[in-house]
Amino acid sequence: MTHDLVASLRPLLTAEASAEAYAAGAEPGDLEQAVWLRLLERLQADGPPFDPQGWLRKAVRAEARRSRRTTRHERPYDGDPVDDRERDPEQLALAAARRRALRDAVRRLPGRCPRLMEALLSPRDLTYREIAGELGISQGSLGPERSRCLGCLRRLLTPEVAAREVRG
Numbered sequence: 001m002t003h004d005l006v007a008s009l010r011p012l013l014t015a016e017a018s019a020e021a022y023a024a025g026a027e028p029g030d031l032e033q034a035v036w037l038r039l040l041e042r043l044q045a046d047g048p049p050f051d052p053q054g055w056l057r058k059a060v061r062a063e064a065r066r067s068r069r070t071t072r073h074e075r076p077y078d079g080d081p082v083d084d085r086e087r088d089p090e091q092l093a094l095a096a097a098r099r100r101a102l103r104d105a106v107r108r109l110p111g112r113c114p115r116l117m118e119a120l121l122s123p124r125d126l127t128y129r130e131i132a133g134e135l136g137i138s139q140g141s142l143g144p145e146r147s148r149c150l151g152c153l154r155r156l157l158t159p160e161v162a163a164r165e166v167r168g
Contacts, residue, residue, distance in 0.1 A: 005048055012056055014028070020061060033141075113148075
């Protein structure tokens, strides 16, 4: 029954999300993901909605409103850069070596991870929406993708960090 409900709602959700996304400043895929999640939560808690099409339209509009509110509050970080003038040359050299090791490890990551991590490490301080646009993926996919890439990066860096430690 759930499969039939999802299959019957898919075209309507695609159309509704596409119609609302532009005005909300969101990606249609992000709205779709959010509504599917809401439907899943609804099915687990209360069962299927009495009027699935009406419920879906309301859910899309609610997610679009939430997206508009979130977008209004997103601001790039405009803080002052860290002042490195007080650090001695040895600390600056060590920090540069750590940055080089990180960049080298990022380049060795699989799949889309190098591009995603470069975007996250960018000095331009991109928002999730900007990163998703550059990579051509939905904004809702960035969090899970970022977690997976950070796990890979952690596994790549662990042997290098462990090898540098003095044991005794």
